Amino acid sequence: MNIKKYGLLLMLFCFFYSGLHAQTKKNTTHSGSAASIARGKIVYANICLACHMADGGGVQNMNPPLTQTTYVLGNKTALIKIVLNGFKEDVEINGQTYSNNMTPHSDLKDQQIADVLTYVRKSFGNKAGAISMVEVKKVRAANVAPAK
Amino acid sequence: MKMKKVLILLLPVFAVIGLIVFNACKSADRDAVDTANAGLTLPDGFSAIAVADNLGSARHLVVTPEHDIYVHIASAKNSKGILVLHEEGNKTTLKTSFANYGGTGIAIKDGYLYASNNTEVYRYKLNDKEEVINPDEPEKIVTGLLSKRMHQPKAIALDNNGNLYVNIGAYSNACSDFDPDKKGCPILDSAAGIWQFKSDKPNQHYGDGIRYAGGLRNVVGLAWNQQDNQLFVMQHGRDALHDLYPNLYTVHQSAELPAECMFALKQGDNAGWPYVYYDWMQNKNLLGPEYGGDGKKPADPKFINPVAAYPGHYAPDGLLFYTGDQFPEKYKNGAFIAFHGSWNRAPEPQAGYCVVFQPFKDGKPDGKWEVFADGFAGTPEQKASGRAVHRPCGLAQGPDGSLYVTDDNKGTIYKISYKK
Structure with missing residues (x-):
């Protein structure tokens, strides 16, 4: 009876410990931008999710995934410009081509764009740096909207 | 006492082993199902077997x-756009392959593939x-059709009078990118329709x-x-009705x-298209929101009504x-x-991923459609998230009356048969 109790306690402890550990790890990676991520998640759900899906995995042949791609994880200016100007070219990611157009989202506020991109760059297994409102503001000021 | 201590220490190990074994049994059970x-x-009365697997994107x-x-x-990887499998005893072997192009449409009519x-x-x-005589020298029947990033596949069908029908899909969702001032969609002259050609010219x-x-x-099943x-x-x-018109x-x-x-x-x-869309819940052809519609205004009656309607975004890719x-007789x-x-x-669960049967009488749909074959997607989670394991695409009837279904995700071919 006792043996079983001890064993159970030990097991429970192991589970809790590993759970706690994972939780702490998560929090450290996201430190400093937790609020931005939380706001970005809402923007994502309203604007991006319908095409890029809840898991950021996109849709085969049509809507590109937002994971494991330099479009998302690389140059911040280029990424901000995609949100501002949309995207009207075929894009190849890991050997797959995606060809749906993305509409421009320049109607979003600088803070919203910063939030949603920070969320995307830190979700779905992505671990890239946050994007600030100031960075979006700069890119928008220098941005020339493409001809329709 | 010592023994007790060892046992205490080992208990979690036993527990983990037990869990692993339990889970293994569980998944073995599931595999069996x-x-x-x-x-x-x-x-x-119906049964299905996979007669081929891992063929690539089988259309x-x-x-x-x-x-x-x-x-x-x-x-078409390695010039294998068309695979020829030979079936014997519910198993297939690759007989040959040809065509240096990939694609969707394939049909046999009057001695030609x-x-x-x-x-x-x-x-x-x-x-x-019915074997291809010269796989390296096909006749090019139709050429130069538009293919612009969206709805590119040219699905085909043939009639009994020497005509070939080819779908040319619209390279747009609702034409708003080409018709910003709503003067009339300019791409309809060369896309968004079915073209008829001679099958031998x-x-x-x-x-x-x-x-x-x-x-x-866009039409893929015809x-x-x-x-x-x-x-x-x-x-x-x-x-994207909601995304564009929340x-x-x-x-x-x-x-x-x-x-x-x-x-x-x-x-x-x-x-x-793009002026109207059909609402299956109201059973009405309605004016599209890009052209002044509001979800209630009816469409101009000059546009034809569908003969049957199915839930949104299911993506019909095969018709037979x-x-x-x-x-049984009702399927005839x-x-x-x-x-x-x-x-x-999304964000609602994804749906479809099935083969539907639509009863017909005298060449017209008669009665409510029903799901005939389901389960292609995998678990309910895989289906809801859109991460389906298999996705139905093409349909064919075998010489014994069995139904064949392709899956263009994993490249499986299913054979569905009936036994009294």
């Missing part, structure tokens, strides 16, 4: 009386065993064909109905609407009229529809 009928759920297919299966692969890529239609002469361009029916956003000698097509309806459509309406439509076409018909004798001359499954229902 899944392998029955190749993971599909079917009506009583449309045909099965010959000699049990050869021609299957068109979307991308027809196959399409995104811009052309070819044909190959067959011998008396080489090198035909747009000008040699007839725009048989227009206002069809078939000639032998009973009333008419072309039937399945249209992929438009996307004030007019709820998230739920946007997931369910518009209907995926079955049309029975006559020459000159106009199905109305069943003429075999193997299945009815339509099977392969639904590829949705992506534009």
Whole structure:
């Protein structure tokens, strides 16, 4: 009876410990931008999710995934410009081509764009740096909207 | 005492081992369930087996009386756009392969195999065993069709009078990118319709064909109905009603609407894209929001109505009229529809990924459609998230009346049979 109790306690402890550990790890990676991520998640759900899906995995042949791609994880200016100007070219990611157009989202506020991109760059297994409102503001000021 | 301590220390290890064994048994059980009928759920008396697997993106297919299966692969790796499998005892072996192009459309008519890529239609002469005589030298029947990043596949069908029908999909969701001032969608002259060409005349361009029916956003499943000698097509309806018009459509309406439509076409018909869409819940053809619609205003009656309608975004990719004798009487001359499954229902769960049966009477849909084969997607989670394991695409009828279904995700070919 006792043996079983001890064993159970030990097991429970192991589970809790590993759970706690994972939780702490998560929090450290996201430190400093937790609020931005939380706001970005809402923007994502309203604007991006319908095409890029809840898991950021996109849709085969049509809507590109937002994971494991330099479009998302690389140059911040280029990424901000995609949100501002949309995207009207075929894009190849890991050997797959995606060809749906993305509409421009320049109607979003600088803070919203910063939030949603920070969320995307830190979700779905992505671990890239946050994007600030100031960075979006700069890119928008220098941005020339493409001809329709 | 010592023994007790060791046991205490080892207990978690036992527990973990136990868990692993338990889970292994559980998944073994699940495999056993899944392998029955190749993971599909079917009506009583029907069974399914996977006769081929891992073929790549297997699109449309045909099965010959000699049990050869021609299957068109979307991308032609190593010049293997068309695979020829030979079936014996419910198993297939790769007999040969050819075609340096990938594609969707494939059909056999009057001694020829027809196959399409995104811009052309070819044909190959067959011998008396329905084998391709010269796989490296097809005749190019149609050439120079538009293919612009969206809805590129040129699905095909043939009638009994020497005509070939080719879908040319719209390279747009609702034409707003090409018609910002709403003066009339300018791409309808060369896309968004079914074109008719001669099935035996080489090198035909747009000008040699007839725009048989227009206002069809995109068609992948189409078939000639032998009973009333008419072309039937399945249209992929438009996307993003809520995303584009959040004030007019709820998230739920946007997931369910518009209907995926079955049309029975006559020459000159106009199905109305991008000006209209069909609401299967109200049973009405409605004016599209890009052109002043509000979810209630009716469409101009000059546009034809569908003969049957299905839930939004199911993505009908295959259509077949069943003429075999193997299945029960009610299936005879009815339509099977392969639904590829949705992506534009998020944040609602994705749906489709099934083969539907539509009863017919005297060459017209008669009665409510029913899900015939389901379970392609995998677990409910895989289905809801859109990360389906298998996705139905092409349909064919075998010489014994069995139904063949391709899956263009994993490249499985299912054979569905009935036994009394």
